[in-house]
Amino acid sequence: MTIRFNDETFRGDYTYHNSPEAIRRFPFPFDQDSYMYSVNIEPHAGGRAGSPFEKRFDVDEHYVSEMKDRAITLAEDPMRCQSLPHMDLAGWDFLELVMTSKAEDYPELFELHRDGDRWHWINKPMGIEQRFTFLDTTTLPCGPLEYITRQTQGDHALLDQREGNLWMDAGMITSQADWSLDFDIGMNFFEWHAPVPKAHEMGVFQRALKFLLNLQQGAPVRRLNWTMTVNPRLDTSPENYHKWGPEKRTITPETVGSKQYLRVELQTLWRLPRSNAIAFPIRCYLLSLEDLVSVPKWGRRLHRVLRDLPDELAEYKGFAVNRPTIVAYLAQFDDGEPTSPGIFPD
Amino acid sequence: MPRTEFSPSIASRPVYAGLTSQGATPAIMLADAEGAEALIDLAGQDASVMDRAHLIYIPAGAPHGPRLAALGARLYHEAPSFAACLERYRQALAEAHMGSQLYLAGTEGLIGQATAEALAAGLPADAIHTEHRGSVARRMQCVHCKGVTENVTTDPFICAHCGLTLFVRDHFSRRLGAFQGVCVDAETPGIVPPAQEIKP
Structure with missing residues (x-):
């Protein structure tokens, strides 16, 4: 398997684009014609060949450009990557997990050679070669979490487990759906989810926490989450909201197909061996509506989901103002035919 | 001014359960403005709570200093601002032993900053007691x-x-x-x- 890496941008001129193959493998998040919160967790134990669920850490055509965008964000605001002092070991755990997984799953792209604690890492797409001593932070150019997440698509949070709760005590967060690591770092599971409407009353977080506290090593899990984003922008942070906010009001019937994106997060959760922390990668996939409707099933289904979504959720997800335009656009692609079960194209 | 009743809110918003005496244990007490009245009520419940207390008060224009000073705290100190007493408060936290109790009363700004300092100093959350009084700023x-x-x-x-x-x-x-x-x-x-x- 070879991947052709796109040369593209996620800001400014927004040259981000999906190839026909990337459209087909997009992780469409709706398995039926309506949506409400649920815990919706399943084992992250592979998946359909070619899908983003197949490998432990999916690498796709956006990898190199996405890492360049992360570097830009970090240069402007280094506080997007933080780790409380007790989380260093969890950072090493995560580095090990990513390096071993990528070297096994993508041997043509990544190599890891280990001689005791002397490690040699080769990242061919990014042109990186690093020799270092495992668990010795002085042998890396930065902390282990920052080092590996500058080379791994998606945001990444490390959750400490104590007092029967999970605590967001470290993270690399540069492509977030409008939440601030700098503000939320140190919060427990209920605190950082506090702004989410409805789900608390439904008991979603109590059940999810109970499940995650018992997460076992070697048995990672995954779920999908979604929102809507105007322009293919990764850095939709609250920090920069006053800079990207005006773009949200540029949606018209003429531009909605090309400028409005469905933003899907493939969230995975991994128990880490030494620290007993949980790694929480949040991988972001973006697909414009005009590309999305090239899969007829998805066009029909997204129309029904967004048309019938409770106002509160549209408000929380931040697209209430554009919903009528989006639904009117998608209606053209909904002929009322039934849709097949599951998320994959027919 | 009575204890403030807040309307229900989201899970990250602090709730202030009110002060109840944990007995004559070593204690740090910190209050601003109308928070003084919460400490006066606390001493009214159980006068012995003051026996081993280090009490710091930031009047912010409120007239309660003399009544607080008369409660018989082991140490009583008035400060013009939180910033002015921060090092004193930090030292008291650093010297606190297992079982020490922290009583915070007054505005959210004071309770929030003082709680953050206490947690950073390693005080367990269940040793921190809070009561909101006065301005909802x-x-x-x-x-x-x-x-x-x-x-x-x-x-x-x-x-x-x-x-x-x-x-x-x-x-x-x-x-x-x-x-x-x-x-x-x-x-x-x-x-x-x-x-x-x-x-x-």
């Missing part, structure tokens, strides 16, 4: 410039550091001891709703 962190604006009484308000107009969220960071303020006209620059008094 909030301590707000601007999510954009990260500056903290004290004593915010309206929503929206102007960030004292970067000048953006921010709306007042209920989302609260115990680590920062502050609520989050977010640009209110980010999507429609210049269109700002009228400011309203913050309600409990």
Whole structure:
């Protein structure tokens, strides 16, 4: 398997684009014609060949450009990557997990050679070669979490487990759906989810926490989450909201197909061996509506989901103002035919 | 002024359960303005709670100092501001032994900052007792410039550091001891709703 890496941008001129193959493998998040919160967790134990669920850490055509965008964000605001002092070991755990997984799953792209604690890492797409001593932070150019997440698509949070709760005590967060690591770092599971409407009353977080506290090593899990984003922008942070906010009001019937994106997060959760922390990668996939409707099933289904979504959720997800335009656009692609079960194209 | 009753809110918003005596254990007490009355009521429940207490009071114009001083705390200190007594408070936290209790009373800004200091110093959360009295002004962190604006009484308000107009969220960071303020006209620059008094 070879991947052709796109040369593209996620800001400014927004040259981000999906190839026909990337459209087909997009992780469409709706398995039926309506949506409400649920815990919706399943084992992250592979998946359909070619899908983003197949490998432990999916690498796709956006990898190199996405890492360049992360570097830009970090240069402007280094506080997007933080780790409380007790989380260093969890950072090493995560580095090990990513390096071993990528070297096994993508041997043509990544190599890891280990001689005791002397490690040699080769990242061919990014042109990186690093020799270092495992668990010795002085042998890396930065902390282990920052080092590996500058080379791994998606945001990444490390959750400490104590007092029967999970605590967001470290993270690399540069492509977030409008939440601030700098503000939320140190919060427990209920605190950082506090702004989410409805789900608390439904008991979603109590059940999810109970499940995650018992997460076992070697048995990672995954779920999908979604929102809507105007322009293919990764850095939709609250920090920069006053800079990207005006773009949200540029949606018209003429531009909605090309400028409005469905933003899907493939969230995975991994128990880490030494620290007993949980790694929480949040991988972001973006697909414009005009590309999305090239899969007829998805066009029909997204129309029904967004048309019938409770106002509160549209408000929380931040697209209430554009919903009528989006639904009117998608209606053209909904002929009322039934849709097949599951998320994959027919 | 009685204990403040807040309307129900989201899970990160602090709740102040009110002060109840944990007995004559070593204690740090910190209050500002009307918070003094919570400590006076606490001593009224159980006078022995003062026997081993180090009490720091920030009057902020309130007249309760003499009554507090007369409660018989082991140490009594008045300070003109939280910043002025911060090192004294930190030393008291650093010297606290297992079983020491912390009583905080007054405004959210004081309780928030003092709680953040105590947690950072390693005090267990269940040794921290809080009661809200007086002004419902909030301590707000601007999510954009990260500056903290004290004593915010309206929503929206102007960030004292970067000048953006921010709306007042209920989302609260115990680590920062502050609520989050977010640009209110980010999507429609210049269109700002009228400011309203913050309600409990």
